[in-house]
Amino acid sequence: MQWFDALVQGILLGGMYAQYALGMALMFGVMRIVNVSHGDLVILLSLIGISLASNFGFGPFTVMVALVPLAIALGWLLQRAVLNKVVGDDPLPSLIATFGLSIALQNMMLQIWSANSRSLPGGGIESQSIQIAGIYVGLLPVLVLGFATALTWGLDLMLKRSRFGRALRAASADVEAASMTGINARAVYASATAIAVGILGFAAVFQSLRSTVAPADGGAQLIYAFEAVIIGGMGSVWGAFIGSMVLGISQAIGFRLDPGFGVLAGHLVFLLVLAIRPQGLFGKV
């Protein structure tokens, strides 16, 4: 029973990682933009959400309603002001630019919010649990998984069926050829980054509800997002979702084996997938 419980807890943890990974799947997996500031953006949005809650008395849902549009605007601005100038076949310029942005964001957050850890008050939702198949699971992790599944489904549908999704996939495949069909790649990329960071708006609310956040925490979010995308396979949104589940389950089982082994177990499974199937579980050769 304890292994079944670990499996369920791992899937629920994977729901949180999926919310970090979806934006990464879009930026890194589809657009080939290496955004090192991904985790710092989650933390920045979390801290803004916490400040909104403490200054205006917003509940978690209101914070989400305020934060997601803000995240979308932030993503659009990030692409227009920074990433469009460095995007191209070579991923190195975007890596260097976002590495600089990551350091700047961390210092800015330290200046504004100090190094203290904070969390978003959830009004009790964070401690509620429900019984499923004989085991108790937290209501918040179930909500997180539900949102992650819905976001993955919506993002996949958008990429495959919408005009915008086709334009984005075309621009990612060959930006010059895309312009030959009338696509304004910079505008498409700006919208895509807006969506990617918009998803982090959801992640930020859930992250700050389930645990504390501090300005230096972005690195872990970044690593989990990268690992999930690479385990799942570049360019596959559902791959990133499954990759997040694999990561979550690995960590949950690792925690059961030894409380200090959980995070390492996730990294080891990531390395194992990289060694056996470098293109990821759902990536094409």
Added chain:
Amino acid sequence: MTAVLSSHGLVARYGDFQALYGVDISVAEGEAVALIGANGAGKSTFLRSVMGLLAVKPDMVRLDGQPIGGTPTDKMVQKGVAIVPEGRRLFTGMSVEDNLRVAIDQADRLGRKGGWTMERLHKLFPILKDKARTDVQNLSGGQQQMVSIGRALLSQPRVLLCDEISLGLAPKVIREIYAALPEIRAQGTAIILVEQDVGLAQSASDRIFCMLEGRVTLTGASSAITREQIAEAYFGGSHAVV
């Protein structure tokens, strides 16, 4: 005939290297002109310059007499110029249908109207209907070329630039692709055709422009130009066409 698209003293550079030296070429509605010349003559550079892929001065390229040189490529599509690029440049990882739908999407977005539809394209190249769900990477070279031409046509162009569409294809496939050109011209679309095969260029065009080292060295009606004239213009001296 009034030119729909024309270049006037077109000069293009790759950094310090000057690739075109004052090129004057024009094409009228429904007309097909062919650009021939050896490798490095500047034919593809001319198409890239017209399409906004290389920086040129505004008045060096005119559409309906209006200066459009240096207009960004996506805006050129909006103005009615499309290109079938060298090497096909399809969107890999996407199906035939999605590659074509990208062009339809953008034509709708840009407000371009015209007679090209998916159904009409399927009549022109029936294989594209059968292969609609196939990833473009899994098509033969000829089929990929048909997708590339189809993608350009679905942009509803007034001027179609074709860069070496016969390159690397079997003679039967080349005939099949070139057989589609009269229908495209019948729509009123002007065609500028870059072609290495001189015989093919002559038979498919109304006028020929021969280029050598970035300059036009011969211009004339395709039916009137002799092989000897082409040989001289092509190689810059008295050579026989092989």
